[in-house]
Amino acid sequence: MERKIIPEIVKRQAISSLKAENTAFEAATMMTSADIGAVVITGKDDKVIGIVTERDITRRVISKGLDPQTTPVSEIMTKNPESLAPDDSARDALELMQARNFRHLPVVEDGICVAMVSVRDLYKAVLSTLEESIRETEAFVFGDRYGA
Numbered sequence: 541m542e543r544k545i546i547p548e549i550v551k552r553q554a555i556s557s558l559k560a561e562n563t564a565f566e567a568a569t570m571m572t573s574a575d576i577g578a579v580v581i582t583g584k585d586d587k588v589i590g591i592v593t594e595r596d597i598t599r600r601v602i603s604k605g606l607d608p609q610t611t612p613v614s615e616i617m618t619k620n621p622e623s624l625a626p627d628d629s630a631r632d633a634l635e636l637m638q639a640r641n642f643r644h645l646p647v648v649e650d651g652i653c654v655a656m657v658s659v660r661d662l663y664k665a666v667l668s669t670l671e672e673s674i675r676e677t678e679a680f681v682f683g684d685r686y687g688a
Contacts, residue, residue, distance in 0.1 A: 542629050542630075542631065543629065543630045543665055543669070544626070544627050544628070544629060544630075545624050545625075545626055545627070545628050545629070545630065545632075545633060545647050545655070545657055546626035546627070546647060546654065546655055548630070548665070549630050549633070549657055549661050549662065549665050550647065550655045550656070550657050550661055551655065552626075552654045552655055553654075553655050553656075555580055555646075555653045555654070555655070555656060556570050556571070556574050556576055556579050556580070557579060557580040557581065557582045557586075557653065558570065558579055558580075558581055558582075558592075558613055559581065559582065559583075560581055560583070560589065560590070560612060560613060560614035560617070561612055561613075561614065562581075562612065562613050563608060563609055563610065563611060563612060563613065564592070564597050564601045564606070564608040564609075564611045564612075564613060564616055565608040565609045565611075566613075567579050567592045567597065567613050568594075568597050568608060571594060576656070577593055577594050577643060577644055577658065578591055578592065578593040578594070578643075578644035578656060578658075579591070579592050579593075579613075580646050580653045580656070581613055581614070581617045582653070585651075586652060587651035587652060588621065588623065588646055588648055588651060588652070588653050589617075589619065589620065590613070590614070590617030590618055590619050590620070590621060591617060591618050591621040591644070591646060592613050592616060592617045592618075593618075593643065593644060595643075596616050596617065596618070597616065600615075600616040601616055621645075621646060622636060622640065622642070622645065623645060623646045623647065623648040623653075624636070624645050624646070624647045624648070624657060625647070625648065625649065626647055626649055626654060626655070628647075630662055630665050630666075633645060633657055633662055634662055634666075637659060637662070643658060643659045644656055644657070644658050644659075645657050
């Protein structure tokens with residue numbers, strides 16, 4: 541699966557981001573309203589300095605009894621997160637996610653997040669590739685007689 545992250549897996553998109561001083565509550569609210577599982581944290585120059593996920597809020601705020609309304613994301617974010625480049629392959633993304641147990645990875649170009657790729661995005665790509673491969677194999681083996 542040598543599909544490129546952009547544009548074959550995800551498209552360049554407006555990224556949900558917060559600043560380091562925003563709170564865990566604001567991150568959770570943003571994730572809920574946008575139906576996403578991760579928020580990029582940017583510095584003054586809008587370059588990626590961290591990432592906060594649903595898992596971070598659960599493990600680093602709620603389970604520790606911290607107040608989400610007063611806990612800044614700077615205290616719970618993964619600083620300088622690993623990322624992908626737009627021309628990295630889906631295979632690169634899957635290998636990194638599997639090795640590091642990530643579910644989301646920012647796609648970064650010149651320090652700016654241009655997309656976010658999730659395990660779900662990659663699952664859809666793998667499924668699509670498998671379905672296409674099956675159709676091609678069936679056409680090769682059975683010709684036009686197979687299928688509807």
